Amino acid sequence: MNVANLLEKRRVQWQELEKLCDAMEVSGRTAGGGASHHRGGAGVSRFATLYRAACADLALADSYQLPPGTVSYLHRLVARAHSQLYRSGRLNPSTWVDILFYQAPQQIFADPCVRVATLMFFGLFTLSLLLAFNDDWFPGFADRVVGQKQLEKMEEMYDQPLFSMDSRTSSLDHYVSMSGFYIMHNTGIGLRCFAWGILIIPCLFTLGYNAVALGAMFGYMAREGVEGSDNFFHFVTAHGPFELTAIALAAAAGLRIGTGWFATEGLTRIDSLRQAAVKAVPIMAASVALFILAAFTEGFISPSPLPYLLKAGWAIASSGLISFYFVVLGFPRQTPTRAVDGTGTA
Amino acid sequence: MAALDTTIAVVTPENIAFDYQLAGPFRRLPAYLIDVLARWMMLALIVLVMWLLGGLISFAGLSSYLLAATFLLYFVLTNFYGTLMESHFNGKTIGKWACGIRVVGIDGGPIDVGRALLRNLIRVADLAPYAVLNQVNDDVPPIFFLPMGIFGLITMICTRRMQRLGDLAAGTMVIVDERNWDLPLTRIEDPRVAALSSYLPQDYRISRSMARTLAVYAERRHYLTPMRRREIARKLTTHLIDRFEFRRDIDPDLLMQSLYYKNFLWEPSREPIDLGALAGFSPLAKDVAEANPRVPEPSS
Numbered sequence: 001m002n003v004a005n006l007l008e009k010r011r012v013q014w015q016e017l018e019k020l021c022d023a024m025e026v027s028g029r030t031a032g033g034g035a036s037h038h039r040g041g042a043g044v045s046r047f048a049t050l051y052r053a054a055c056a057d058l059a060l061a062d063s064y065q066l067p068p069g070t071v072s073y074l075h076r077l078v079a080r081a082h083s084q085l086y087r088s089g090r091l092n093p094s095t096w097v098d099i100l101f102y103q104a105p106q107q108i109f110a111d112p113c114v115r116v117a118t119l120m121f122f123g124l125f126t127l128s129l130l131l132a133f134n135d136d137w138f139p140g141f142a143d144r145v146v147g148q149k150q151l152e153k154m155e156e157m158y159d160q161p162l163f164s165m166d167s168r169t170s171s172l173d174h175y176v177s178m179s180g181f182y183i184m185h186n187t188g189i190g191l192r193c194f195a196w197g198i199l200i201i202p203c204l205f206t207l208g209y210n211a212v213a214l215g216a217m218f219g220y221m222a223r224e225g226v227e228g229s230d231n232f233f234h235f236v237t238a239h240g241p242f243e244l245t246a247i248a249l250a251a252a253a254g255l256r257i258g259t260g261w262f263a264t265e266g267l268t269r270i271d272s273l274r275q276a277a278v279k280a281v282p283i284m285a286a287s288v289a290l291f292i293l294a295a296f297t298e299g300f301i302s303p304s305p306l307p308y309l310l311k312a313g314w315a316i317a318s319s320g321l322i323s324f325y326f327v328v329l330g331f332p333r334q335t336p337t338r339a340v341d342g343t344g345t346a
Numbered sequence: 347m348a349a350l351d352t353t354i355a356v357v358t359p360e361n362i363a364f365d366y367q368l369a370g371p372f373r374r375l376p377a378y379l380i381d382v383l384a385r386w387m388m389l390a391l392i393v394l395v396m397w398l399l400g401g402l403i404s405f406a407g408l409s410s411y412l413l414a415a416t417f418l419l420y421f422v423l424t425n426f427y428g429t430l431m432e433s434h435f436n437g438k439t440i441g442k443w444a445c446g447i448r449v450v451g452i453d454g455g456p457i458d459v460g461r462a463l464l465r466n467l468i469r470v471a472d473l474a475p476y477a478v479l480n481q482v483n484d485d486v487p488p489i490f491f492l493p494m495g496i497f498g499l500i501t502m503i504c505t506r507r508m509q510r511l512g513d514l515a516a517g518t519m520v521i522v523d524e525r526n527w528d529l530p531l532t533r534i535e536d537p538r539v540a541a542l543s544s545y546l547p548q549d550y551r552i553s554r555s556m557a558r559t560l561a562v563y564a565e566r567r568h569y570l571t572p573m574r575r576r577e578i579a580r581k582l583t584t585h586l587i588d589r590f591e592f593r594r595d596i597d598p599d600l601l602m603q604s605l606y607y608k609n610f611l612w613e614p615s616r617e618p619i620d621l622g623a624l625a626g627f628s629p630l631a632k633d634v635a636e637a638n639p640r641v642p643e644p645s646s
Binding site: 083184188194197270 | 362409410411414415418420436450456468471474505512521523557558564565609610
């Protein structure tokens with residue numbers, strides 16, 4: 001049989017496969033085209049048969065002496081069908097439970113990057129808080145870090161009482177839209193820290209800068225005689241632990257990727273980077289979970305007129321939860337069956 | 347050997363190796379710009395809808411919740427647009443769909459949510475360094491940044507799969523998703539080709555490399571001038587003319603075409619070719635000698 005004949009025969013099936021690919025690209029299933037044997041399970045099995053046939057044709061292309069144009073056509077056809085057959089996976093809840101409650105705490109407990117990022121963030125935060133708080137010993141620190149205008153703006157922002165009988169609606173409005181803005185802003189800081197992590201130095205700079213700036217704001221607001229101080233702490237206490245930890249964790253995940261450039265452990269640099277990214281995913285997942293918790297807290301508890309005691313209680317409870325998560329779930333275990341290195345156990 | 351062209355071979359679970367065409371910066375930049383545009387349009391739509399909602403429903407305290415919701419949607423859209431699109435539409439965003447490219451794993455497999463998240467978040471680092479516009483012009487507020495994209499460009503140039511930093515970390519690559527689907531098999535209309543092919547010896551078997559060469563020649567000869575065709579074909583057919591005992595002044599281009607015809611298009615079961623007006627001619631060297639024996643053979 002000559003090549004033209006062979007092509008004529010095979011072409012019918014190839015065009016059918018193309019039609020199925022078209023339908024799958026548009027709607028994600030094989031139901032397009034209208035023919036009854038392309039619907040549902042029959043369509044899927046027809047697609048698989050045709051795909052395997054095209055694969056076989058490609059494998060035999062050389063011995064059939066197919067012309068190069070046809071071979072490149074087959075390459076494209078197989079590639080197209082391949083990317084439809086092996087589609088991107090949907091979210092699998094059990095995998096995420098495994099990542100969040102098993103891999104992430106183990107990874108966080110064992111990872112030196114987490115320690116570096118956390119120490120740096122909370123260390124600089126505390127230092128800057130103390131420097132800004134004590135205006136007698138370190139005059140003008142907060143002004144220089146945050147800027148006089150910013151500070152005045154912040155005082156103004158927290159000027160309205162969070163809860164009072166007469167102006168209840170207006171100030172609640174104010175704080176609700178503010179919490180929307182702050183969820184966006186602070187999660188944005190976390191995501192930026194993570195993204196810059198692959199270049200390491202910008203990540204450390206972003207993390208350090210935000211730690212110092214946040215610390216200075218906190219310190220300034222905690223001073224005696226600053227207006228809106230009560231409202232400020234009323235607002236930030238509840239979601240603070242979740243959000244600050246989440247920022248530090250995001251930076252840690254970024255740094256973990258960045259260390260892949262030099263801590264190669266015998267792999268090529270690019271493979272090592274990819275391996276490091278695989279390790280960073282659980283940390284980032286934990287950070288995202290904390291950001292989501294922080295966002296809910298910030299959306300529903302922080303701007304609400306609950307008494308300060310409840311909010312402080314929530315902050316303490318959330319700190320306890322985080323500690324439990326890091327230490328109890330994260331403490332190294334002796335179960336050898338499940339890998340701790342995060343290379344996808346599920 | 348590192349190939350010069352930008353294809354990458356992928357081995358499927360069916361144990362078939364096929365080639366993907368990689369997408370370079372000049373395909374990916376327009377896709378990114380379209381994505382930015384699409385994101386802005388979505389944002390404008392959200393703001394419009396929120397504004398209409400706020401205007402239509404007058405309810406105490408609703409506007410601030412709408413404002414908060416707008417902030418949140420803006421945040422999700424700016425940070426997770428690519429992740430959501432790529433994981434849901436099988437490695438494509440709106441811009442990638444428009445430019446005909448797709449993200450796949452470096453093993454050719456599909457991209458999952460984790461990988462999509464990694465490569466899209468790290469884009470911030472890829473677009474670095476940023477030019478702050480108010481350094482140039484003091485009137486511009488210091489919120490407008492112009493990404494230069496040098497880091498991504500350099501890593502794209504340096505890696506074989508043309509990956510930016512995000513692709514390197516996530517283990518993905520961007521490939522061209524071909525959509526033009528014509529099946530090329532060169533048609534040969536010239537009646538002399540069929541006539542000549544009937545003189546080819548029946549026992550001549552074409553080797554694989556010869557078949558490939560013939561197919562490439564037949565596909566590309568349209569782009570060449572007749573002189574150039576002959577020049578190329580002569581090099582390939584000199585020893586064949588001797589072997590088939592054809593006359594020396596035969597057109598080498600015609601001989602290549604007839605070989606192609608014999609190999610790819612002709613089949614034995616078909617009835618003998620109607621030679622028509624060409625019936626009297628013969629390409630064989632001995633026929634030339636019989637017909638006009640006094641004419642000397644032209645030296646090639």
